[in-house]
Amino acid sequence: MTVTPDVVRTSSDGSAIVSITAFEGPNISFDIIATAEGYAEGRESFTVSVDAPDKVFDSIDLELPEWIIYIVVGGILMVGVVVFMFLRKTKTNLEEEWGEEEEL
DSSP: OEEESSSOOOOTTSOOOOEEEOSSOSEEEEEEEEOOTTSOOEEEEEEEEOOOOOOSOSSOOOOOOHHHHHHHHHHHHHHHHHHHHHHHHHHHHHHHHHHHHHHO
């Protein structure tokens, strides 16, 4: 969870705005500790439900668009096809050279 800003100072009316970004859900918990000169420290705990999207990869969080995966897989397949065609052409050329040497 990310909290922005790290330290919050209230305005003259006592209000403050805090931004919390949850990385996991569906529930997050956080504590607010308030201090003011001449007052006792106040502490409050909150649990909030957040709507977190389902992750495609739980162990790897690359934050890439889903269509990028298809492009990467397509690129790998294309490299495989090019290598296969190169090896096949090389094999054909070697067989032709061996045939020419046998004729001599």
